Amino acid sequence: TNKIIIFFYVLLWHSIIKAINMDNFIFPSYLQEGDKVAIVSPSGKIDKNLLKGAQERLASWGLQSILGKHAAAASGKYAGSINQRLDDFQHAMDAPDVKAIFCSRGGYGAVHIIEQLRFEQFCKSPKWLIGFSDITALHNLFQYHGFASIHAPMARHLSVEPEDNAGTLSLRNTLLGQLPTYNCAPHKLNKTGEAKGIIKGGNLAVFYGLRGTKYDIIPENTILYIEDVGERPHAIERMMYNLKLGGILERLSGLIIGQFTEYDEDLSLGKPLYEAIADIVKEYKYPVCFDFPVGHVAQNMAIVNGAQVELTVTSKVVELKF
Numbered sequence: 001t002n003k004i005i006i007f008f009y010v011l012l013w014h015s016i017i018k019a020i021n022m023d024n025f026i027f028p029s030y031l032q033e034g035d036k037v038a039i040v041s042p043s044g045k046i047d048k049n050l051l052k053g054a055q056e057r058l059a060s061w062g063l064q065s066i067l068g069k070h071a072a073a074a075s076g077k078y079a080g081s082i083n084q085r086l087d088d089f090q091h092a093m094d095a096p097d098v099k100a101i102f103c104s105r106g107g108y109g110a111v112h113i114i115e116q117l118r119f120e121q122f123c124k125s126p127k128w129l130i131g132f133s134d135i136t137a138l139h140n141l142f143q144y145h146g147f148a149s150i151h152a153p154m155a156r157h158l159s160v161e162p163e164d165n166a167g168t169l170s171l172r173n174t175l176l177g178q179l180p181t182y183n184c185a186p187h188k189l190n191k192t193g194e195a196k197g198i199i200k201g202g203n204l205a206v207f208y209g210l211r212g213t214k215y216d217i218i219p220e221n222t223i224l225y226i227e228d229v230g231e232r233p234h235a236i237e238r239m240m241y242n243l244k245l246g247g248i249l250e251r252l253s254g255l256i257i258g259q260f261t262e263y264d265e266d267l268s269l270g271k272p273l274y275e276a277i278a279d280i281v282k283e284y285k286y287p288v289c290f291d292f293p294v295g296h297v298a299q300n301m302a303i304v305n306g307a308q309v310e311l312t313v314t315s316k317v318v319e320l321k322f
Contacts, residue, residue, distance in 0.1 A: 025148040025198070025306030028126040029099065032175030033062035038092035039155050040068035041079030043134045044107020046156060048072045051104060053159025058102075060163070068092060071104060078109045079255040086113040094121040099128070100175065104155040106133030111209065114141045122147075128175065130154065130189055132300065133229070136202030139305050140215040143200060148306030151202050151294070152176060166293075167300040174302045176280030179322035182301055184292060189278040192313045193287035195254035199309045199320075201225035208239045211246065219251040223311050225303065227258030233266040233273040240280045255281060255288045255313045256320070259295030287313040292320075 031037075039054060051071055058065045070090030073080030073193070080088075092101045114137055122145075127136070129142050129149040142149045152171040153161065161168055170180055200217050204226040210216055217224065227238060243249050257277060265272055271279070274290050281288055289311070293299045304322060312319040 004110050009173055026126055026146055027145070027148045027306070028128050031063065031099050031128075031175045035099040036063065036064045036066065036095075037102055038066050038068060038095065038098045039071055039102045039104055040085075040088045040092050041071045041073070041104040042085050042089050042113060042138065042175065043079065043103070043109040044077055044105050045074040045079045045102045046072065050156050050159045054102070054104070054155035057158040057163070057168075059088050060135050065102070066098075074108050077107065079104070082112045085109065086116055089113060090117060093117065093119070093127070094122075096125040097284045098125075101127055101129050101157075102155045103129075103131030103135045103138070104262065106131065106135055106203075108134050108156065110134050110137040111206075114138060114215065117141065119145050119219060130171070130175075132227075132294075133296065134206055136206035138209065138214070139202055140207055140210055140217065143217075143306060144215050148304055149291055150302055151252055152302035153300050157300070161298060167302065168300040174304060178303065179304065179307070181319065181321040182293070184289075186313075186317060186319045187274075187290040187314060189288075191281075191284075191286075191288040192315060192319065193254075193285070194313075195223055195311045197221045197223040197253035197311075199223045199225065199256075199303060199307055200305050201256070201303075202227070202305070204228045204236065204239055206233055208242065211242060217248070222252055223254035223256065223309055224248075224252050225256035225258055225292065225294060228260050229296035230262045231260070232263060233269055233276065236260065236273060237269065237276050237280070240277055244280055249281060249284060250287060252284070254286045255284075256292045256294070256311070257288065257290045258292045259297045259300075261296045273322045289313050289318045292318070 070084035159260040310321045
């Protein structure tokens with residue numbers, strides 16, 4: 001009987017979320033001193049010392065951290081087998097006393113588990129998901145189920161970056177409920193304008209891999225942000241054309257181009273990567289900003305996926321206000 005009740009509860013939940021077109025995400029409670037958080041490794045394997053360093057940083061924030069049973073496991077390049085990574089993540093989702101889930105690092109592997117994760121218990125005690133890069137797949141999963149999440153530095157970065165790192169501080173403040181306003185310098189390729197909408201996005205290659213699935217990004221009323229690492233410019237251009245030809249770009253409210261790193265410019269394109277992207281989106285009327293501080297860089301600012309934001313792009317400044 002209980003299983004039947006839970007089954008219909010989940011069906012009702014999904015009906016409600018789809019009825020409101022994902023415009024009103026559920027925000028987990030912000031954290032307070034003494035709260036418990038979990039550190040899990042759903043993707044690549046990680047050194048135990050980095051996990052220890054992350055726990056020390058979280059302790060300095062007044063948070064209690066618990067490691068997933070297999071957080072330091074290894075199976076090839078992954079942090080354990082699929083079942084091990086799934087069990088750790090599901091346990092963190094289900095634990096009623098855990099207030100946030102820190103992913104230890106990205107890499108590759110999150111896509112292995114997204115179809116098997118269950119939200120019945122999570123719905124009773126929602127918590128923040130924190131990570132970026134490959135964790136974009138999990139962010140899309142959480143958005144599909146109607147929950148906001150935080151695209152931000154991961155446990156690994158808490159260990160290797162200094163205490164006053166801007167990205168780390170933005171994550172801590174966001175977790176405490178101090179939603180940010182970001183200001184950054186103008187870029188010659190920016191398109192000026194103002195937009196309001198729900199911010200979504202992350203690693204371009206990862207959410208490109210989910211295109212055409214139920215975890216695809218809904219473009220209506222969306223201010224999309226993208227970043228990537230180690231992708232060749234012609235591959236980025238191909239992904240952008242997919243978004244264009246698939247009708248995603250034309251339905252956005254705004255576009256934020258973050259940091260694209262660890263690549264060599266492709267002279268055969270006849271232009272630098274940012275200019276190639278600018279040409280693809282030049283026909284749209286919404287604001288576009290380039291070189292925003294989000295991605296595989298030290299200054300990787302926290303972004304709350306699912307939050308209502310205002311994007312203002314002028315000739316003098318770019319402002320993103322939550």
